[in-house]
Amino acid sequence: MANYKHEHIESEILNLLNHTVKYDIYDESLKHCSFTAVKLSPDYSMATVFIDTYDRSKIDAMVDKLMIAKGVFRSHLAKNMNIRRIPDIKFVKDNTIDNSLKIDELLDKIH
Numbered sequence: 739m740a741n742y743k744h745e746h747i748e749s750e751i752l753n754l755l756n757h758t759v760k761y762d763i764y765d766e767s768l769k770h771c772s773f774t775a776v777k778l779s780p781d782y783s784m785a786t787v788f789i790d791t792y793d794r795s796k797i798d799a800m801v802d803k804l805m806i807a808k809g810v811f812r813s814h815l816a817k818n819m820n821i822r823r824i825p826d827i828k829f830v831k832d833n834t835i836d837n838s839l840k841i842d843e844l845l846d847k848i849h
Contacts, residue, residue: 748776750819751785758814763807771800774832778825785825788832797831804829 755773763769775788789804791797804811808827816824 744778744780747782747819747821748778748785751778751787751815751825752776754815754818755787755811758811762810762814765803765807767796768800768803768807771797771804774834782821782823783825784828786828786830788834789829790832790835794836801829801831 752773752775755776759768759771759773770793771789771791773787774790777786777788778784779786789797789800791800805828808829811827812824
């Protein structure tokens, strides 16, 4: 039961963060990023949020801007979630696509 609750809260955080970046952030460059996953620590004190964007060359700048604006995201979570403690947010770039491209490249070399 606890695992379901943990996953449910991660999903709720992901949805609220995507809503926040779409409607409450006024920096147009951040509107082109999307949050792909949230990993919540076991004690619910830290949420690692994975981001991705179409323009991979700008993703590091987006992570920096998101870290500056994380207070807006935490405030939105506090207003819309019913949990005891709002987790601190850490934004990191999602390397899933890059890793899959490297694997495809290695498989092509094998053949």
